[in-house]
Amino acid sequence: MTPDEEREFLRRRKARNWVVAITLLFFVVLFYAITIVRIGDPG
Amino acid sequence: MASTAPQTTAMLPTEWRDFFTLTKPRVMTLVIFTAICGVLAAPGSIHPVLGFTAILAIAMGAGGSAALNMWWEADIDAGMKRTMNRPLPGGRMRPEDARDFGVFLSAVSVGLMGVAIGWLAAALLFGAVIYYAVIYTMWLKPRTPQNIVIGGGAGAFPPLIGWVAVTGEITAMPILLFAIIFFWTPPHFWALALFVKSDYAKVGIPMLPVVAGEKVTRRQIMIYTLLLAPIAIAPWYIGGTSWIYGSVAVVLSALFVVLALPVFTRTRSDVDAMLPEKALFRYSIVYLFVLFAALVADRVAAYQGWIA
Numbered sequence: 001m002t003p004d005e006e007r008e009f010l011r012r013r014k015a016r017n018w019v020v021a022i023t024l025l026f027f028v029v030l031f032y033a034i035t036i037v038r039i040g041d042p043g
Numbered sequence: 044m045a046s047t048a049p050q051t052t053a054m055l056p057t058e059w060r061d062f063f064t065l066t067k068p069r070v071m072t073l074v075i076f077t078a079i080c081g082v083l084a085a086p087g088s089i090h091p092v093l094g095f096t097a098i099l100a101i102a103m104g105a106g107g108s109a110a111l112n113m114w115w116e117a118d119i120d121a122g123m124k125r126t127m128n129r130p131l132p133g134g135r136m137r138p139e140d141a142r143d144f145g146v147f148l149s150a151v152s153v154g155l156m157g158v159a160i161g162w163l164a165a166a167l168l169f170g171a172v173i174y175y176a177v178i179y180t181m182w183l184k185p186r187t188p189q190n191i192v193i194g195g196g197a198g199a200f201p202p203l204i205g206w207v208a209v210t211g212e213i214t215a216m217p218i219l220l221f222a223i224i225f226f227w228t229p230p231h232f233w234a235l236a237l238f239v240k241s242d243y244a245k246v247g248i249p250m251l252p253v254v255a256g257e258k259v260t261r262r263q264i265m266i267y268t269l270l271l272a273p274i275a276i277a278p279w280y281i282g283g284t285s286w287i288y289g290s291v292a293v294v295l296s297a298l299f300v301v302l303a304l305p306v307f308t309r310t311r312s313d314v315d316a317m318l319p320e321k322a323l324f325r326y327s328i329v330y331l332f333v334l335f336a337a338l339v340a341d342r343v344a345a346y347q348g349w350i351a
Contacts, residue, residue, distance in 0.1 A: 005055070012056045019059040030099075033092045034159045041090070 057140060061130035065113050065141055066106030066148070073331075074105040074201045080335040081205025081220060084342045089209045093160060097208035100156035101201050104168045107149030108197075111176035114141040122246040145176070156208070164208040171200035185247065188254040191236075192267075195228025202335070216283045219274065223334070226271040230264045230303060231327035237261075237306070238317035238324070257311060264323075265307035272296035275334060284341045285350050291337035295330050302326050 001009065078101040082094050089097070113120065113131055121132035130136040149172045157165030175197035184190040199221040206217035236252050237260060243250040252260040275296050279289030305319040344350050 009055055012058055016056060016059045030092075030096065034096055037090045037092045038159075 057130070057136045061135050062110075062144055064130055065110040065136075065144060067109035067113075070109065071102055071105055073198070075102050076332070077198075077220075077224065077335060078102070078201035078205040080339050081202030081217065082209055083339045084202075084220075085206040085209035085217070086342075087209050094209075096155065096159045097164065097205060100152045100160070100165075100168060101204050103148055103152035103155070104172050105175075105201070107145050107147070107152055108172045108175040110141055110145030110148060111172075112145075112180045114138055114145055115176070115180050117141075119246045119248065123242040125241070149176075156204075160208045161211055163211060163213070164204055167200065167204045167207055171197065171204065174200070185249070188249045188251040190249065191232045191251065192225075192229050195225045195232075198228060199224035215281060216278060219278050219281075219283070220338075222274045223271070224331070226267050226274055227327065227331055229267040230271070230299075231324065231331075233260050233264050234306065234320050234324040234327060237320045261307050261309070265303055268299055268303040272300060278338070284338065285345060287344055287350065288337045288341035292334060295334055299326065299330055 075098060078098045082089065082097060113129060116126075117129075117131035117138060120126035120129050126132065131138060131141055153165050153169045153172070156168050175194075179190070179194050179197050183193045187193070202220040202224070203213075203217045206220065207213055210217075233251060236250055237257065241250065244253045251263065276289065276292045278284045279286070279292060302319070302323045306323050309319060311317070
């Protein structure tokens with residue numbers, strides 16, 4: 001792998017990791033909200 | 044089929060944007076719009092968090108099945124100018140990654156719908172994914188010139204699922220919403236197919252204008268337009284909506300027929316700008332958006348007590 005390729009490799013990996021992290025965080029918040037709503041749900 | 048797709052040239056990780064592209068974001072805007080309409084128009088109420096979750100699950104299911112569609116059709120996409128630069132034919136992604144992404148996204152969407160909303164809506168979502176990815180993409184699309192009619196069924200699921208997410212039961216109204224998109228799709232797509240030169244013939248997908256000719260296509264456009272009109276008006280007729288939706292549906296459907304007539308009766312000349320076909324295609328998009336918006340407006344007006 002040339003230095004340029006390695007830089008690109010790291011950039012892509014980092015970008016993907018960020019997207020996965022944000023997605024997971026989003027779902028943590030969403031499931032928390034769903035749980036709170038459903039606990040309060042009389043049905 | 045997917046195994047014949049070009050292997051990725053680089054060992055670089057795929058850009059996350061390419062995964063996003065697999066979900067067909069432009070198709071998804073219509074999916075999200077009609078799903079929101081289904082949720083808003085359904086009787087009863089749903090907590091905003093749950094309403095959002097239902098629409099998210101529908102969008103994820105659509106994205107997952109779109110990814111499976113692109114995985115399966117990678118070799119077909121490689122042969123058409125419009126699609127040859129998609130992530131798979133472009134060689135920017137391994138086919139297995141696209142397949143796994145599609146399966147994962149679909150599975151999570153169904154699970155999310157089941158856990159957060161209910162298992163009837165989840166079962167319908169599962170059915171929609173199987174319908175699009177397996178029945179349409181893998182089985183019928185390459186086999187019948189009526190493939191657009193069948194594909195329209197896939198696009199018709201979102202408002203149905205959105206509605207059922209709120210009510211928890213399947214009644215006449217959500218089935219009518221399904222039927223509206225089902226009968227709307229053929230005239231919409233075939234109008235486009237008449238004026239856009241596509242390479243479907245080259246890759247062996249039997250599109251109606253190519254297989255059966257323009258005359259048959261024009262007649263089919265007229266038939267489906269005439270079938271669509273009573274179905275679009277039916278929600279008002281059966282008492283599911285008020286005159287607000289009813290009058291909009293009547294006017295819109297009449298205009299649809301008026302615009303379809305010249306497309307039906309015409310034959311292409313040597314130098315032809317295909318203006319009636321283009322007009323019909325553009326109008327068909329307006330038709331669906333306004334019709335569903337009218338449905339929501341109608342229901343909002345009813346809940347607010349503005350109409351009887």
